[in-house]
Amino acid sequence: EVQLVESGGGLIQPGGALRLSCAASGFAVRSYYIIWVRQAPGGGLEWVSVIYTDGSTYYADSVKGRFTISRDNSKNTLYLQMNSLRADDTAVYYCARGVDNYAAFDYWGQGTLVTVSS
Amino acid sequence: EILLTQSPGTLSLSPGERATLSCRASQSVSINNLAWYQQKPGQAPRLLVYGASSRATGLPDRFSGSGSGTDFTLTISRLEPEDFAVYYCQHYDSSSRYTFGQGTKLEIK
Numbered sequence: 554e555v556q557l558v559e560s561g562g563g564l565i566q567p568g569g570a571l572r573l574s575c576a577a578s579g580f581a582v583r584s585y586y587i588i589w590v591r592q593a594p595g596g597g598l599e600w601v602s603v604i605y606t607d608g609s610t611y612y613a614d615s616v617k618g619r620f621t622i623s624r625d626n627s628k629n630t631l632y633l634q635m636n637s638l639r640a641d642d643t644a645v646y647y648c649a650r651g652v653d654n655y656a657a658f659d660y661w662g663q664g665t666l667v668t669v670s671s
Numbered sequence: 672e673i674l675l676t677q678s679p680g681t682l683s684l685s686p687g688e689r690a691t692l693s694c695r696a697s698q699s700v701s702i703n704n705l706a707w708y709q710q711k712p713g714q715a716p717r718l719l720v721y722g723a724s725s726r727a728t729g730l731p732d733r734f735s736g737s738g739s740g741t742d743f744t745l746t747i748s749r750l751e752p753e754d755f756a757v758y759y760c761q762h763y764d765s766s767s768r769y770t771f772g773q774g775t776k777l778e779i780k
Contacts, residue, residue, distance in 0.1 A: 655703055
């Protein structure tokens, strides 16, 4: 059974750093492209970052230079390192698995809440 | 950057009725790059349609996607109580950027 489980969220002060994890089971993270998407309280979905099977990575302009996506194939886990956090980074963060040959995401984690506040 | 505009913002219908949700792109997009999701409160999004018209595994056939170019539609032929939720369209462009529409809330009338 395919599963994605996010962890690492919490309350952090502005300017702080946090690392989110996305543990996968039922498939190999190296074999699929995977994204991070966030959702601010009461808001819509916002794409954050993507990592492809070849290791290439891309970021939304709002997080470029502050966030880094990576994966550990041996642990079958994806990460999102978030630095210089701001209040507007407050959101539930989801990881999701891409569908081969399509720009769509078929399995999602349950999300982890990041709150940036002093 | 391609923007996606969903309409209406809120759709009020009764169970058994037909729902038609629209997603308009600011430029022509590839159908392979257009998807639809459903999200219920407190839950992660659920993939409904990918490639503009392909139903996700296990999705009831009352859901259908269509469209091309700049105009895409998600149709729910006969609403069931569990279909009332927020629906998002999503696109990918050649700049490796993923974009979501702002969502349509489907509520019970």
